[in-house]
Amino acid sequence: xxxxxxxxYRTVHVDHLDIPHGITTIIGRNGSGKTTFLRLCAGIVVPxxxxxxxxxxxxxxxxxxxxxxxxxxxxxxxxVRDEIASPxxxxxxxxxxxxxxxxxxxxxxxxxxxxxxxVQSLSGGExxxxxxxxxxxxxxGIIILDEYDSHLDEKRYLQIEQVLxxxxxxxxxxxxQQMETxxxxxxxxxxxxxxxxxxxIPPDVFPLLITTxxxxxxxxxxx
Amino acid sequence: MKLVxxxxxxxxDNFSLTAHGEFLEGIHLVSGAVGSGKSTLALAIxxxxxxxxxxxxxxxxxxxxxxxxxxxxxxxGMTLEEECVSxxxxxxxxxxxxxLHGKNHQSSFSLSRGELKQFHLSCLLNKHYDxxxxxEPFSSxxxxxxxxxxxxxxxxxxxxxxxxxxxxxxxPRVDRIWEIKDGKLLDRGTLPDAIRRWCGxxxxxxxxxxxxxxxxxxxxxxxxxxxxxx
Numbered sequence: 001x002x003x004x005x006x007x008x009y010r011t012v013h014v015d016h017l018d019i020p021h022g023i024t025t026i027i028g029r030n031g032s033g034k035t036t037f038l039r040l041c042a043g044i045v046v047p048x049x050x051x052x053x054x055x056x057x058x059x060x061x062x063x064x065x066x067x068x069x070x071x072x073x074x075x076x077x078x079x080v081r082d083e084i085a086s087p088x089x090x091x092x093x094x095x096x097x098x099x100x101x102x103x104x105x106x107x108x109x110x111x112x113x114x115x116x117x118x119v120q121s122l123s124g125g126e127x128x129x130x131x132x133x134x135x136x137x138x139x140x141g142i143i144i145l146d147e148y149d150s151h152l153d154e155k156r157y158l159q160i161e162q163v164l165x166x167x168x169x170x171x172x173x174x175x176x177q178q179m180e181t182x183x184x185x186x187x188x189x190x191x192x193x194x195x196x197x198x199x200x201i202p203p204d205v206f207p208l209l210i211t212t213x214x215x216x217x218x219x220x221x222x223x
Numbered sequence: 224m225k226l227v228x229x230x231x232x233x234x235x236d237n238f239s240l241t242a243h244g245e246f247l248e249g250i251h252l253v254s255g256a257v258g259s260g261k262s263t264l265a266l267a268i269x270x271x272x273x274x275x276x277x278x279x280x281x282x283x284x285x286x287x288x289x290x291x292x293x294x295x296x297x298x299x300g301m302t303l304e305e306e307c308v309s310x311x312x313x314x315x316x317x318x319x320x321x322x323l324h325g326k327n328h329q330s331s332f333s334l335s336r337g338e339l340k341q342f343h344l345s346c347l348l349n350k351h352y353d354x355x356x357x358x359e360p361f362s363s364x365x366x367x368x369x370x371x372x373x374x375x376x377x378x379x380x381x382x383x384x385x386x387x388x389x390x391x392x393x394x395p396r397v398d399r400i401w402e403i404k405d406g407k408l409l410d411r412g413t414l415p416d417a418i419r420r421w422c423g424x425x426x427x428x429x430x431x432x433x434x435x436x437x438x439x440x441x442x443x444x445x446x447x448x449x450x451x452x453x
C-alpha cells in the first residue's frame with residue numbers, strides 16, 4: 001500500500017490517501033497538481049509537511065522508475081543504448097548483465113531499431129519509448145508515468161500497456177488525459193486545484209463525471 | 224492559395240518519406256504512427272529542413288507558422304509577459320480571458336507543461352496565418368482544453384491549417400484526412416468518406432463503421448452523435 005498522510009507541498013494537499021497495488025491513474029485539468037503529486041511519490045521533491053510511505057518506506061528508499069512527459073528533460077546520454085543502460089551502470093551492474101537487460105527491454109518494447117540512434121534524432125514518441133525502457137530496465141517495484149501516452153499512437157500505447165501489466169511492478173502510478181486509458185485502471189483519482197475530489201475504482205468514479213468530457217466516450221457508446 | 228508537395232522525398236537516418244499532393248484552404252489532418260515522420264514532414268513544409276528530392280510550393284501563401292510539439296522549444300522570453308510580447312500579442316488579450324490572469328511576471332517555466340502549451344497556443348492563434356502547421360497541438364492538454372482548442376481551430380475559416388497528430392478522440396472538424404503509412408503520405412480524401420479509408424481511426428470509430436454508423440466528421444461531437452445513433 002502507498003500510504004499518504006497530511007501531505008502538503010505547494011498547491012497539493014492530501015490528508016489521507018491509500019493507493020492499492022496495481023494500476024492507479026490520476027486525472028484532472030492542466031495545473032491541478034498531477035505532475036507535482038507524481039514527483040512527490042517519486043521522491044524527486046520532498047513534501048513541506050506530511051509523509052508518503054510505499055510499503056512502509058519513503059520514496060527515496062524505494063526503487064522507482066520515472067518517465068517524464070517531456071523525456072528530453074531527463075535524458076543524460078546522447079546515444080539510446082547508453083541512455084537505457086544508465087540506471088544499471090549507476091547501480092554497478094556488470095557489462096554482461098547490463099547488455100542482456102538492455103536487449104531484453106528493447107525486445108519487449110519493440111525498439112531494437114532505436115538502440116544505435118542518437119537521442120536527439122528521435123521523434124517525440126520514440127523518446128517516450130526510450131525513457132520507458134530506461135525506467136523499466138532495472139525492474140523497479142514501482143513505476144511512475146507522467147502522461148507518457150500523450151505522444152503515443154494507439155498501437156504503441158496498447159503494446160506498452162501490455163509490457164507494463166507484465167512488468168511485475170507492484171505499483172504503476174500514472175496520469176493521463178486519455179480517458180479510455182484511465183478507464184482501464186484498477187484505481188482512479190481525480191485532482192482539482194491540488195485536492196483529490198474523487199477516488200475509487202473507475203466504475204464508481206466515472207459516473208460522477210458523466211456530464212463532463214472526462215467521461216469515456218466508449219462508455220457512452222456502451223462499447 | 225495552395226500548398227503543393229511535388230514528389231517530395233525526405234530521407235533521414237532511419238526512414239524515408241515520400242509526399243505528393245495539394246493542400247487547399249481548409250483544415251487538414253495528417254495522422255500517423257510514432258516515428259512515421261509527421262514532425263519531419265511539418266519541418267520540411269515549413270522550410271526548416273532540406274529534402275532529398277522534389278519540391279514544396281507555397282503558392283499565394285503569405286504568413287506561415289509552425290507550432291512545435293514541445294512548447295518549451297518556442298520560449299524566448301524570461302517572463303510570460305515577455306513571451307507574449309515576443310509573439311506580437313497584447314498581454315491583456317492573452318492573460319485576461321485565460322486561467323493565467325495575474326501571472327504576467329512569472330517565469331515561463333513556472334507553468335505546468337499543459338498550462339505552457341495552452342499559453343503557447345493562445346499566443347500563436349491570436350494571429351492569422353495563411354499556412355498554420357500544428358505539430359501534436361493536443362499533447363499535454365487536458366480534455367477541456369483540447370475541446371477549447373478544437374473550437375479555436377474551427378475559427379480558421381481562411382488559410383490552410385494542417386494538424387499533425389495521433390490524437391484520436393478530441394479533434395476538430397476537418398476538411399481532409401491524410402495519413403502517413405509505410406513511408407508514404409496518403410490522401411484519404413474529404414469527409415465523411417475519408418473516415419472509411421482512415422487506417423488510424425480510433426477503435427471506437429472503427430466499431431461505429433462496422434455498425435454502419437459513420438460519423439459525419441471526426442470531431443468529438445460528430446462521433447458522439449454517431450454513438451447516440453447506435
